Amino acid sequence: MVLLVLLSFVLLVAAGAGWLYLRLNANIDTFDADGIAADRPRAGASRAQNVLVIGSDARTDGNSALGGGDSEDVGRSDTAFLLHVYGDRKHAVAVSIPRDTLVDIPPCRLPDGTWTQPQRRTMFNAAYSVGQTAKGNPACTQNTVEKLTGLRVDHTVVIDFKGFAALTDVVGGVDVCLPQDVYEQDLNPHRTTRGERLFARGEQRVAGHRALDYVRLRHGIGDGSDIGRIKRQQAFVGSLFKKVKSDGLTPTRVLPLADAATRSLTVDPGLGSVEKLASFALSLKDVDLHHTTFVTVPWRYEGARVAVVEPDATRLWELLRTDRPVDGADLRPAGPSDGSPSGRPATSPTPPGTVPSSGTPRASADTPASPSTAPARPVPDARRADDQLCADLSYG
Known part of the structure; x- marks a missing residue:
């Protein structure tokens, strides 16, 4: 999704659309760099870039009309992933971090300038709410991801409800397939009645508010977990990219996309102008969907929460630190009870984990892994996401 937004800036620059800079520049919001920790990991030696993408659950600035809730509510993060763009600037991997993941949150800056005490084994999405402000705390989430x-x-980008809805409108919607009818209560489990039907079973195209409802849906499909929703979001983004690639971004689409994006993005100061965004976009213009893999941080359930699996996660971070490819694998073994697409049990007893113990993962998500390290069920990668939407929805 972020690559799609950046692509719009590439096209604007290529078209010599300098007269748009003033118009778009006024739209861009930045967060305070004073909240970024001083004690940070060192920058990598290669040309690789790490971009933290946060889906904001904030209800400010008209977002409550799309997401429901109080417009004065505390800012929350609904989804997050770390996009690692390899040094060749042609390949990338997006690592999703479930919002219920138990992590250590380092000291974070409060609105009054003081810093919090570290928090141990706290839900990951709590970092974004540190300070209890309506717009959230992207710097605290960045500090937490670095820890x-x-x-x-290298950069942090936050996109809100309006930005996502507008983006799907600009591209004309995305085709999805639901295995069952979905009702208002599925989107909002606090309702006392089922409510109206939001989606009918079967194939359909969603855009705008309906696309937002679809990717936010958690309880109406599959096992109701955030992990299941992440899989659907990954597949949806893959389909979105595929549609854009097949349709193309015409000049009449580029301006609405860029305008909607800049109105709905909050970025770090390093991306805080159209010129900076365009320059960064140009550096990533060769990253292709076919060379982008979606994975989830190695995980297991710990009660109602998600725990990071070690040493698998450490191996994953080391592969990214050294700019090596990672294995596009799911993190839990499949079985007939969990509704996996094949309906077959796992063929390997290998415990959950993304990265093989050898530390030498396959270079492509389409290349079969060796039997000893074969993933039980692959996360849908971008190349297959459009074809797998119906199947993937069944096992959320």
């Missing part, structure tokens, strides 16, 4: 991964985050 978790040991990787330096």
